[in-house]
Amino acid sequence: MPELPEVETIARNLRRGTNSAPSLIGQTIQKARLLWSRTLAEPDADTFQGLLPGQKVVEIGRRAKFLTITLSESILVFHLRMSGDLRVEPSESPLAKHDRMALDFQSGWRLGFNDTRKFGRVWLLNDTNSLFAALGLEPDDPELTPKRFHEILQQRKRAIKPLLLDQHFIAGLGNIYTDEALFSAGIHPLRSSETLDQEDAAKLLEAIRSTLARGIEANGASIDWVYRGGSFQNNFQVYQQTGNPCPRCGQPINKTTVGQRGTHFCPNCQPLTGE
């Protein structure tokens, strides 16, 4: 499910609290329960469950699509992959159907990692250096200037959509926001990266940033049973709009496959050739 805006929204809710649950900051873990063993990437289950009790939540953050919970002595990292979610509920309420891990706090609240498809992963680490070492820059990193973006696009010779999805190139984009940003910039998903000139690169970087910002403002996107609370799905221009009129030119939106991912675009506003 979640891409950068959804993970960011979840991190903010855990940090600030919501109408229905308090902030986790400052709370002390009483007990950790691993409910599906493969969900835990590192360390082993006994170590994990042994190390967590007594640790206090210091800080909650995000890097790419990873959500980080800094504890007094370790750092807990989540990747939600396709169907993961983090929920704060009263400890006495029953576990939800697809809960894979649960942290009970002394306060009587519980953090549940719910993940229908079991692709999500959890790490308990001393630091995130090696886990995050190969990640690309955050889209909003000031070091990522239009000039720098153009340069790294020139260094590659790869279809732009799979390149944007590559977390080593730039971190945080997924299938929805990539399709939306490419539409916003008027760039065909199969366009080869090195063919983008400075103007194209600047336009694309701006499109990525504004699309992600609008996603965050909408608290992310909610689709089907996966992830609740966001409304960005009401603002999709091309994603899941196959056959609908393009909001810019009225031609029907196309769907194809690029890099084995469903890909939505306007063939008129995002021409492959002619430039």
Next chain:
DNA sequence: ACGAGCGCCTGTCGGC
């Protein structure tokens, strides 16, 4: 370096 194919999982939807 790049892209295709596949595995990992459960659930939903459309077609027959």
Next chain:
DNA sequence: TGCCGACAGGCGCTCG
């Protein structure tokens, strides 16, 4: 109604 394949917001791996 039931079955069956396609598909789903991710990513790591192998292979050519």
